Structures are given as structure tokens and as C-alpha cells.
Amino acid sequence: MAPNIYDIYLVDDDPLALKVMTALLEGAGHTIASTTDSKSALDQIIERKPDCVVCDLMMPEVDGLQLCKRIKDIAELEDVKFIMVSAKAYEFDQKRSFSFGANGYIRKPLNTETFADQVSRILDDHIDMTFWGVRGTLPASGEKYLKYGGNTSCVSLEFPRQQFFIFDAGSGIKALGDYLMAQHRRRISAKVFISHPHWDHINAIPFFTPLYVQGNELEILGPNQGDTTMRELISAQMDGVYFPITLVEFAARVYFGDLEEETFQTDGIEVQTKLLSHPGKCLGYRVNYNGRSICYITDNEMFLEDSDYYAPHYEAKLAEFCKDTDVLITDTTYTDEEYKTKVGWGHSCISQVVNLANTANAKKLYLFHHDPDQSDNDIDAKLETAVNLLSKLNSNTEVLAPREGQRFKV
Numbered sequence: 001m002a003p004n005i006y007d008i009y010l011v012d013d014d015p016l017a018l019k020v021m022t023a024l025l026e027g028a029g030h031t032i033a034s035t036t037d038s039k040s041a042l043d044q045i046i047e048r049k050p051d052c053v054v055c056d057l058m059m060p061e062v063d064g065l066q067l068c069k070r071i072k073d074i075a076e077l078e079d080v081k082f083i084m085v086s087a088k089a090y091e092f093d094q095k096r097s098f099s100f101g102a103n104g105y106i107r108k109p110l111n112t113e114t115f116a117d118q119v120s121r122i123l124d125d126h127i128d129m130t131f132w133g134v135r136g137t138l139p140a141s142g143e144k145y146l147k148y149g150g151n152t153s154c155v156s157l158e159f160p161r162q163q164f165f166i167f168d169a170g171s172g173i174k175a176l177g178d179y180l181m182a183q184h185r186r187r188i189s190a191k192v193f194i195s196h197p198h199w200d201h202i203n204a205i206p207f208f209t210p211l212y213v214q215g216n217e218l219e220i221l222g223p224n225q226g227d228t229t230m231r232e233l234i235s236a237q238m239d240g241v242y243f244p245i246t247l248v249e250f251a252a253r254v255y256f257g258d259l260e261e262e263t264f265q266t267d268g269i270e271v272q273t274k275l276l277s278h279p280g281k282c283l284g285y286r287v288n289y290n291g292r293s294i295c296y297i298t299d300n301e302m303f304l305e306d307s308d309y310y311a312p313h314y315e316a317k318l319a320e321f322c323k324d325t326d327v328l329i330t331d332t333t334y335t336d337e338e339y340k341t342k343v344g345w346g347h348s349c350i351s352q353v354v355n356l357a358n359t360a361n362a363k364k365l366y367l368f369h370h371d372p373d374q375s376d377n378d379i380d381a382k383l384e385t386a387v388n389l390l391s392k393l394n395s396n397t398e399v400l401a402p403r404e405g406q407r408f409k410v
Helices: 015-026 040-048 064-072 090-098 115-124 172-182 229-235 314-320 349-359 378-394
Strands: 006-010 031-035 054-056 081-086 104-107 128-133 155-160 164-166 189-194 215-223 253-259 263-266 269-275 281-287 292-297 325-331 362-369 396-398 406-407
Touching: 006 015, 015 031, 015 054, 031 040, 040 054, 054 064, 064 081, 064 090, 081 090, 090 104, 090 314, 104 115, 128 172, 155 172, 172 281, 215 229, 215 263, 229 263, 269 314, 281 314, 292 406, 314 349, 325 349, 349 362, 349 378, 362 378, 378 396, 378 406
Parallel strands: 006 031, 006 054, 054 081, 081 104, 164 189, 189 215, 215 253, 292 325, 325 362, 362 396
Antiparallel strands: 128 155, 128 406, 155 164, 263 269, 269 281, 281 292
């Protein structure tokens, strides 16, 4: 999909900052005009009516907050988006900017690797969804796994206001950490949502480099296991007996939280959780943002209707949880043939996944958590099967098999 192109007006009393922003945004294809004079900027903005104003917070005579408020008070500029940029690193100033109507807040010094993407995400109001690992159980390597990758479960979501969600910490989170460090990200703030503490979903946490960088802040959330908290679950696998580095080595601020089946707000975004059919306590997640939703449902077993274990009440509740979602990322570990010998192992086969997506009226179905013995060709075959089954159902759901490192806009 070709990126959207915008007319952007820059206001900053620092000529060098204007030069850098202009180069980065023009490099992304946008049309740019600018001024260092905040006092005269409003007249030029009224005349030009750009799609967006990117403005420094601290300026003489008319500062960013004042200019933002004046723009928001003019009816003919109601469609103009406003992005604040500032060297002020305080959370208070970010919240203050949003209260004045800013659509985004980007801290200086500008990260040349991410600035244009940040502006685009704010203007499009889209979520960047990236798959860092799509397999289950354990990583796989070799020529048979090059197309889809061999890492285990990890998906990230980046939102316009820089909220950052990570789902599961399989071996894919190592690649995510490497990506963030290569982009020279500073002061990373993220929520890490764990589906359950089986090793292929947590055992790469010690290899997530941002945890060892001072100034970062991460909260690890997930289901406790009875009397064992999420903090205890994570720290136990980093006990000196099993792993040489313990939690005390983390330089980032790290918090832990226990989740039940519930609905809550975090970073201004609604998150719902759902208990899943899997050994132990396992949660699925639904993220609701500005009229869109993303469901992350792994690990989960939906039994066939002729099975002694088939639970129609659970199936109906799960479909309701996923109802009308834009994105359904779900455990599709087995083919139907493979599943005959894997009943009770906690994972689903392709026909049941298709039925869930169709019943829930999901817009897009993403096949996920593939068995480590399945080659790229096997996943291609599962995708073809899903396409054919949805076609027979006259379903409106589109199905994809995401590859490791692949990013989608939601």
C-alpha cells in the first residue's frame, strides 16, 4: 500500500531543526513549507490550510501551546492536525499538549530513523502492527523456514501517541529489541502482554535488550497461575540455576501486573481479556482503539464438534469476544489431519479457526503459532486451505499468513 502524502507546515525558531525536519519529511514524499517566526505563522497557516502543522513547544512571543489553541479555535482549520515537537522530556508537557488539542507529541532531539514514520502514524491515525515471531512451541531453523521465519510468538503494536504494546515474549522479542536498538530509540515505554507462561511465550525476555537500558520503562502483564504472580513466573526462569542473569540486572524500570478476565484502560486504550482453552491459565487480548480492534488469541484449542470435549458455550463466548474485529491473530497450529493425533494438546486446527473467523465476522484472519515441524510449504498449504474454506462459507473474511518482520497498518 502506497503511503499517504500530506501538505505539512513546520514552525520552529531553530533553523537547523527546520532543515532536518524538512529533509526527513520531503524524503518521505510530503510537501513542506516552514517558518521560524511563530508570530506570523497563523496567518500563513490560514492562507495555506495545510493537512498538518508540526510546531516546536518553546518559542518566543507565540509558543506551541498558544499556536495550537488558536488553530483549534478556527472553524476553517478544524481538519488541520497538530503535532508538537519539543526538547522538554517531561510527561507533564506531553499531557498538556494533548489537552490543548495536539494530535501527537514527538521529543527532540529528533530520531532521524523514526521521525517520518511517527508523523505518518499520527496523520493516518493508524496502528503499526509487526510480527516478530509466528511459530509456536520452539524456534525452528533451516532452509525450510526461511519464508515465514523460525522465531516464536511476538507481535508489537505502535499507536499514534507513541503507546507501545508487545504481545508475548517468545524468541521473536529478541529481533524486536535489536530493531529498537538499531533505531536508537530512547526512553522506550512499553506494555508487554503475556498470554501465559509456557516457555515459548516468555523465555526470550532476558534477551530483550531494552530491559538493560536506563531510562526505559516496561510493564509486564499477564495471568497469574493461582498463587504464583506474574513477577514470580518471570523471575523464576531467570533464577541463577536456570539462567545466569537475574531481574536485578535490569537497568530499565520494570513493573509487573496480574490480569484476570476483565476490561481496563491503559495508556488511554481499552484492553479486554478472555480466558482461553489451554492448559493452565491463558488469556486472549482484544485491543480497542478509535473504532478499530485487534484480537490476539493464542494459545487456544477449539475442539471439533464430534469430540467429547466440544464446548459450544465456550465457542460462542469466544466468537462474541472477537465479534467484528478488524484483526484476528489466532493459534492455527495444526492441519485437520495433524489434529487427529493432537487432541487435548491445547491448540487448534485450520477448520475450527476458519469457523471462528467467519462466525465472528472478522475482517482479517492472521494464521499464527505454527507447529515447528511445519515447513514454509506446509504453511502455504494451510493458507490455501483457509482461503478455500472461507470461500465455501461465502465469508467476507480475508485470510493472511504473516511472515516474521512483516508490518501491517491497521
